[in-house]
Amino acid sequence: MFTTPHTRRVVAGLAAAGAVVLALTGCAGGSGGDDAPVSEITVVAANSPWVEGVKTLATKYKDETGITVNIEAYGNEQLNDNYKVKLNASSADFDVMAFQVQDVMREFSRNGWLADMTDYVASDAAWNWEDFQPAARDAVQLDGTVYGVPVMTERQIVYYRADLLQAAGMPVPETLDELESAVAALHDPDAGMYGIAMRGSRVPLVTQLSSFLYSYGADFQDADGNASVDTPEAVEAIEFYGDLLSNYGPPGVTNMGWVEASALFAQGKAAFYIDADSQAYTFLDASKSSVVDTVGFAQFPAGPAGSHFYNIVPQTVGINEFSTKKDAAWDFIKWVTNEENTTWLLANETVPGARQSAWADDAAVASFPAGLVDIVRDVADHGVGHDRPRLEQVAAAREIVGGPVITAIEGGDVAEAAASANSQFQDLLDSEK
Missing domain, CATH: 3.40.190.10 (Periplasmic binding protein-like II)
Known part of the structure; x- marks a missing residue:
């Protein structure tokens, strides 16, 4: 089967209204661009299989680093309305922000709401930005500037x-x-x-x-x-x-x-x-x-x-330009999108991530139809972002x-x-x- 009953329930609820605010614990020690220690960060995202998986991963993240991750999950329309209200006010209430690339990235970047992540994604060779599908990497960029890391593909x-x-x-x-x-x-x-x-x-x-x-x-x-x-x-x-x-x-x-x-x-x-x-x-x-x-x-x-x-990116994670904890936000993004966790999300929550290495893992894709897996594995030469x-x-x-x-x-x-x-x-x- 392509999905677990749990995931199907998640998919069915994508458009649900109302916010689900969860205090979870997570990630690596980081700072907001200065030497001040960070004890927590806030992630805002749409209800999705990726968010469901992150709720589970966040406990592991805390065990490794001690930083609390507060997750606010909304329906898509409510999410975008929430962003516009808070970002128009230059709010630093949240740090990591998930968004739909093709619907809002141009508007949000023009308004100066998204942090430039170009240097971040190039800063760690072991994390390996090149492992992400070419079309997905292209989708989260405008004029050579990277505004997010793709976490779901379609x-x-x-x-x-x-x-x-x-x-x-x-x-x-x-x-x-x-x-x-x-x-x-x-x-x-x-x-x-x-x-x-x-x-x-x-x-x-x-x-x-x-x-x-x-x-x-x-x-x-x-x-x-x-x-x-x-x-x-x-x-x-x-x-x-x-x-x-x-x-x-x-x-x-x-x-x-x-x-x-x-x-x-x-x-x-x-x-x-x-x-x-x-x-x-x-x-x-x-x-x-x-x-x-x-x-x-x-x-x-x-x-x-x-x-x-x-080969589009229905959800990517970026950094709020007004956050005072940008480095800590990047620490979390880097951790949750590394090869190990992307592969775990693919295998356990059937989250169709953007890392080529995850799709190449036979165990991780065992619950997906073979024909679909073959298409995704071959996407690099065919996908348009x-x-x-x-x-x-x-x-x-x-x-x-x-x-x-x-x-x-x-x-x-x-x-x-x-x-x-x-x-x-x-x-x-x-x-x-």
């Missing part, structure tokens, strides 16, 4: 019905062309089987479009940060995504996010499903899935530019960028729609300069 993968492929005598698709052929062959709506299920709703689909863009040699923005959703490669990727859903997807696909699309696959009504690997636990839970014994996991197929899929446009106004950008895909699903002029979206997207980017 990738786009292909879920497929192994029994259907086997019955049809078809191999698991390794290219997008092979994927389309397999989807078409297994599409049988009269029998209640659709070739593929994916997000088709305008905003939710943008993150899943990303890997198609990358594998066609495109991206939301070019190397200079300018809008690039109207390039020939981007238009081809958008058309491919739209055609898959238009020709082989379920009815009403433009109203589907991950909840609706994944439910179809879990009910055995789709041959393929492409989305984040964090959803694997759903399909392996007999109480929620009819495909427990037939689901397979495959790497995102290669397009004209190869297989390139998002973002799954959406890179700017502060990311919600507005997703609304714009999703438009051409809807046009593709509905059979309209994709090139024209992409050109219009690109102009609007560029205006949004220019507004942040």
Whole structure:
């Protein structure tokens, strides 16, 4: 099984409101940038499997160092609201802060709320910053400045019905062309089987479009940060995504996010499903899935530019710029993200960390599906550290960028729609300069 019952309960509670404040004991002796001794630090984070694991590790941390770690855990929206209130007031009430990279890092760094951790991560060769997945390291940096250490990762993968492929005598698709052929062959709506299920709703689909863009040699923005959703490669990727859903997807696909699309696959009504690997636990839970014994996991197929899929960081840990205990905060971060503890979290709490060495440990990944482990072990040459446009106004950008895909699903002029979206997207980017 992919997750323990304990972890599934944690995942199910990610969006829970209310703060859970726990006084735990932990870490190595450190200072706040001067010689004053530190007796405690405070960590603020979202409810997550990582936080659950840290609660356990904190006792060991205290035994080693004697420093108390106070953990405040919130639902995601409440967490960000809490940050904005306190950081606007330059609060030093907390030291270590976990955050969602793609949602807030640009805003928080521009406001001067995140400490520069570049020197910290390079300061200890034994801790080994290079052991972290390249895409994950890239994700926590802006203009060469490191703002955090990645503690959880997530990738786009292909879920497929192994029994259907086997019955049809078809191999698991390794290219997008092979994927389309397999989807078409297994599409049988009269029998209640659709070739593929994916997000088709305008905003939710943008993150899943990303890997198609990358594998066609495109991206939301070019190397200079300018809008690039109207390039020939981007238009081809958008058309491919739209055609898959238009020709082989379920009815009403433009109203589907991950909840609706994944439910179809879990009910055995789709041959393929492409989305984040964090959803694997759903399909392996007999109480929620009819495909427990037939689901397979495959790497995102290669397009004209190869297989390139998002490998994002849904949670990273950084340091509050206003903390008076930055060195002690780093001591804790370094300890909890070292190889030993990252491997322990992977093995005992199924926390998908970013260290390559942890995923290489056969014992640590024993509870994960072999197919998924193979994908993560191979991620270094394929992973891209973002799954959406890179700017502060990311919600507005997703609304714009999703438009051409809807046009593709509905059979309209994709090139024209992409050109219009690109102009609007560029205006949004220019507004942040």
